[in-house]
Amino acid sequence: MKAMILAAGYGTRLWPLTADRTKPAIPFLGKPLVGYVAEYLAGYGFNDVVVNLHHRPESVREALGDGSKFGVKLNYVIEEEILGTSGALDNAKELLAGDTFLVINGKIITDIDLSKAYETHKKTGAIATLVLLPNYKRERFSQVITKEGTVIGFGGMPDKDSPSDNAGNLITHSQNHDFQVQHQASEQNAQSSGLNPQSAIEAVPLMFTGIQFLEPKIFDYIPRGVFSHSVTDVYPKAWESGELVAAHVAEGKWYELSTIQRYLEISLIVNEGNNNGVIDGNGNTVSKDANVVNTILWDEITIEPDAVVRNSIIGDGVKIKSEDVFEDVVVVRRDLIEKEEPPPKALKGVVMGDNFVVDLTQ
Numbered sequence: 001m002k003a004m005i006l007a008a009g010y011g012t013r014l015w016p017l018t019a020d021r022t023k024p025a026i027p028f029l030g031k032p033l034v035g036y037v038a039e040y041l042a043g044y045g046f047n048d049v050v051v052n053l054h055h056r057p058e059s060v061r062e063a064l065g066d067g068s069k070f071g072v073k074l075n076y077v078i079e080e081e082i083l084g085t086s087g088a089l090d091n092a093k094e095l096l097a098g099d100t101f102l103v104i105n106g107k108i109i110t111d112i113d114l115s116k117a118y119e120t121h122k123k124t125g126a127i128a129t130l131v132l133l134p135n136y137k138r139e140r141f142s143q144v145i146t147k148e149g150t151v152i153g154f155g156g157m158p159d160k161d162s163p164s165d166n167a168g169n170l171i172t173h174s175q176n177h178d179f180q181v182q183h184q185a186s187e188q189n190a191q192s193s194g195l196n197p198q199s200a201i202e203a204v205p206l207m208f209t210g211i212q213f214l215e216p217k218i219f220d221y222i223p224r225g226v227f228s229h230s231v232t233d234v235y236p237k238a239w240e241s242g243e244l245v246a247a248h249v250a251e252g253k254w255y256e257l258s259t260i261q262r263y264l265e266i267s268l269i270v271n272e273g274n275n276n277g278v279i280d281g282n283g284n285t286v287s288k289d290a291n292v293v294n295t296i297l298w299d300e301i302t303i304e305p306d307a308v309v310r311n312s313i314i315g316d317g318v319k320i321k322s323e324d325v326f327e328d329v330v331v332v333r334r335d336l337i338e339k340e341e342p343p344p345k346a347l348k349g350v351v352m353g354d355n356f357v358v359d360l361t362q
Contacts (some may be wrong), residue, residue, distance in 0.1 A: 002096055003046040005037050006088060006210075007106035008054035009081050009302050012343035013259045016332045016356060024106035027298060029270060029279060032063035033257060034106045035070050037200035042071030043198065044114045046102065050095045052088045054079040086230040089214075090222045099217045105210030105256070109270070112209065112252040124149065126246035127238055128218060131211040133254055134204045140174040141207035142231075144247070151245040154231050158205045206247070209254055217243075260330055260347065261360055264313055267296055275286065281316075290320075311360075320354060330358040 011023030018026070024034035031298055034051070041049055049072045053060055059077060069072035077092045089096065089103065100121070102114070112131060121129035132144055138158035145153040212230075221237045222228060235245055255266045271279050277294035280286075284297050291303035296313045303309060304322040313322070315332035330349075334356045342348075349358035 001046060001100060001102065002048045002050065003041050003102040003104065004050040004089065004092060004096060005034060005041075005104055005106045006052060006085065007034055008052045008082060008088060009107070010055045010082075010343065011107075011258075012345040013347075014257075014263060015258065015311065015343050015346040016337050016340070016349065016358065017055070017223045017263070017330065019332065019336050020056065021063075021129050022053075022056045023258070025056070025059035025063045026257075027281060027296075028109070028263075028267060033109075034060060035065060036109055037104060037106055038064060038067060038070035038072050038074075040110065041102070041104065046072065048073055048075070050075045050077060050092050052077050052079055052083075052092060082227065084227045084229045084233075086222045087226060087228045090219065090224060090228070093219055097219060099216065101179070101214055101216075103212050103214060107257050108210050109252060109255040109257070109266070110209065110211075112211065112250045112254060112263075117211065117248045117250060118213060119277070120246055120248040124244060124246040126150075126244040127215050128235070128243075129213045129246040129248050131209045131213075131248050131250050132206045133250055135156050135207040136204060138205060138345070139207075143205040144208050146206060146247040149247055151235070151247045152239075154235075155205075156338070159266075206249065209250065210256070232246055260313065260358070264296060264311070264360070268294055320355075321353075326357070328360045330360065331355050 007022060007024040009023055011018035014026065015220040021296055025032050028036060038049060051060060051064065051074055053076055059074065064070065064074055075095055077095065079088065079091060089228065117129060117131045130144065131212045135141055135158060140157050143158060144151055144156035145155055156259055174272065207347050218234065221234045223233060228234065257263045257266055265282060268277060268280055271277065278292050279296045281299040281301070283299050285291060286303045287305040290303045291308045292303060292313045295309050298314060298316045300317045301314050302319045304320065306323050307320045307321060308325040308327070311324050312328065313330045315330070315336070317333050318331050320331070332355070334351055334354050337356050347358045347362055349356050
């Protein structure tokens with residue numbers, strides 16, 4: 001079976017880390033993020049993988065190569081203009097059409113069982129199966145509205161405001177069982193009361209994991225050669241034609257890295273405090289007299305004696321001088337961003353000598 005990794009996004013909320021690379025190419029515990037996704041797919045027998053590229057395409061090519069070191073064979077497709085979640089599929093149609101295929105976001109870390117999701121897909125005979133998770137914390141992810149195992153719509157964010165997006169979800173089997181009981185009860189109550197199906201998700205809202213199985217017939221509903229999104233442009237048309245979109249409620253670990261804060265937080269969680277919380281890249285020179293804790297170090301970094309670095313991300317080639325103190329910041333080389341216009345969603349930063357520093361507490 002073929003798979004497609006969506007890797008064309010700008011990564012504006014990760015800037016300046018994405019000034020010279022796309023979001024899926026940022027390092028995560030010694031590998032490019034998209035490399036983890038490729039290995040995850042290989043573990044379920046997906047050997048033929050398509051990757052779409054747009055922003056800094058060379059960064060993904062350099063990170064993945066031909067895919068062999070991650071256990072897959074890769075085909076790259078370029079988007080001269082960004083095409084959206086379903087426009088990307090249309091652009092890769094010749095490589096995907098012909099059989100069931102999987103689509104996965106290139107910015108997630110997960111151990112969700114894909115074989116169980118595929119069983120749901122085949123059992124239901126759906127044109128698409130969305131892999132979902134219960135959003136127990138009511139974090140800021142759009143709600144997916146389901147009824148009797150099928151997706152019937154998409155809603156807004158959960159009612160509860162959250163100070164951050166999502167630091168990751170770990171859904172256990174017992175939690176998932178509890179969710180199924182609550183969810184079924186909510187649906188039954190909604191139906192018996194004549195309420196809108198939205199009420200069926202009020203107990204525990206569901207969120208989309210960025211993983212879906214699709215049948216080739218989905219291309220009948222994707223606009224040709226233009227920007228389009230599955231949620232707004234494809235699934236509504238499929239529903240109008242009577243197509244079934246199945247819901248597979250999964251369990252397992254799931255982390256989505258789309259902001260700088262989340263990238264740091266999740267990296268530290270997965271690292272589990274090893275090496276004093278320091279995630280060390282290649283070619284770094286760190287003085288034994290420096291105080292470095294809970295920090296991601298990319299490559300070719302120099303940290304001099306008596307420098308203090310805590311809870312931060314240090315980009316390639318940065319030099320931190322003796323007695324410098326950096327806490328809760330991102331530091332990249334100034335020359336990396338001098339000719340760059342910060343994206344609208346990017347955090348604000350300041351130039352400090354040869355470095356550009358972004359405060360993560362803003």
